[in-house]
Amino acid sequence: GIQVEQSPPDLILQEGANSTLRCNFSDSVNNLQWFHQNPWGQLINLFYIPSGTKQNGRLSATTVATERYSLLYISSSQTTDSGVYFCAPAGGDSSYKLIFGSGTRLLVRP
Amino acid sequence: DTAVSQTPKYLVTQMGNDKSIKCEQNLGHDTMYWYKQDSKKFLKIMFSYNNKELIINETVPNRFSPKSPDKAHLNLHINSLELGDSAVYFCASSRREGGTDTQYFGPGTRLTVL
Numbered sequence: 001g002i003q004v005e006q007s008p009p010d011l012i013l014q015e016g017a018n019s020t021l022r023c024n025f026s027d028s029v030n031n032l033q034w035f036h037q038n039p040w041g042q043l044i045n046l047f048y049i050p051s052g053t054k055q056n057g058r059l060s061a062t063t064v065a066t067e068r069y070s071l072l073y074i075s076s077s078q079t080t081d082s083g084v085y086f087c088a089p090a091g092g093d094s095s096y097k098l099i100f101g102s103g104t105r106l107l108v109r110p
Numbered sequence: 111d112t113a114v115s116q117t118p119k120y121l122v123t124q125m126g127n128d129k130s131i132k133c134e135q136n137l138g139h140d141t142m143y144w145y146k147q148d149s150k151k152f153l154k155i156m157f158s159y160n161n162k163e164l165i166i167n168e169t170v171p172n173r174f175s176p177k178s179p180d181k182a183h184l185n186l187h188i189n190s191l192e193l194g195d196s197a198v199y200f201c202a203s204s205r206r207e208g209g210t211d212t213q214y215f216g217p218g219t220r221l222t223v224l
Contacts, residue, residue, distance in 0.1 A: 031211055033212065033213060035215075037151070041198065041217070041218050042215070042217060042218075043200060043202075043215035043218075044215075045212055045213060045214060045215070048210045048211070048212040084151060086153065088153075090211075094166075095211065096141060096158065096160075096165070096166070096204065096206060096211050097155060097158070097166055098155065098213065100152070100153040100154070102151075102152060103151055
């Protein structure tokens, strides 16, 4: 199955800073989603992005499927951005079977 | 107007007991999932149903049995609970037919086995 590697594992930012989270995957994908798990445990879908670039407010994501990586950009970070960010690709015959990476734990300090 | 809901939110029980977790979605989705998140935050899919048909059945002990009475509901029954079953269980749903499979998660059920 697909192997997923996220980096960095931990990230501490000062409020207002920008950051880039990376997700490498080992095989071709036809589905890739980014999620944010807030400190209360709720999982929020940020992007469905098997290829290309999308933006939603201060967040944007880019997936380069041919090179097997995806990036999540957070600009002007806020304390509410704290939590764990998961990348979850899927591929082959199982485009609905997301494989979650181990996550990037982000702490934004005021 | 909760999109994906789960009950109960917390479940504390003794080893050997049988328990159920219920999930309901009001998004009109055709596919539902159960995930397990362990103490290290690792998330792994357990089961998935599409239009009431089981389509994903990962390597899960047969003490775990999902049941989908209709497209809007997916329940998880666990027999003979063990200490290692302690985790947070998430239900999710998506639209596969004519959709992008964007998955929406419920709030989770924290199961503690004593």
